[in-house]
Amino acid sequence: MVKPLPPLEVGQAYFAQDFRRFEYLGERLTGQTTVLRLHLKNGTTIDIPAGDEELRRLMLALCDAFPPAAVELFRKRGWVS
Numbered sequence: 001m002v003k004p005l006p007p008l009e010v011g012q013a014y015f016a017q018d019f020r021r022f023e024y025l026g027e028r029l030t031g032q033t034t035v036l037r038l039h040l041k042n043g044t045t046i047d048i049p050a051g052d053e054e055l056r057r058l059m060l061a062l063c064d065a066f067p068p069a070a071v072e073l074f075r076k077r078g079w080v081s
Helices: 052-065 067-076
Strands: 019-025 034-040 045-050
Touching: 045 052, 052 067
Parallel strands: none
Antiparallel strands: 019 034, 034 045
């Protein structure tokens, strides 16, 4: 069953303590809104709509956080030499 989150308090930060994994639902960057789906241990899923710009910022943040792993992955996939 899909239902919206209940209203959250303005200006509050929330932490998904029982986070298990996420998945990306969409094609490559296309100009369309895609979805990052968070899976929680209790079986709850939370869909977060994201556009190309948000996904690019996420990619840059992850590359900054894990530079050697990012370069290794890019090389393995043949995206850089």
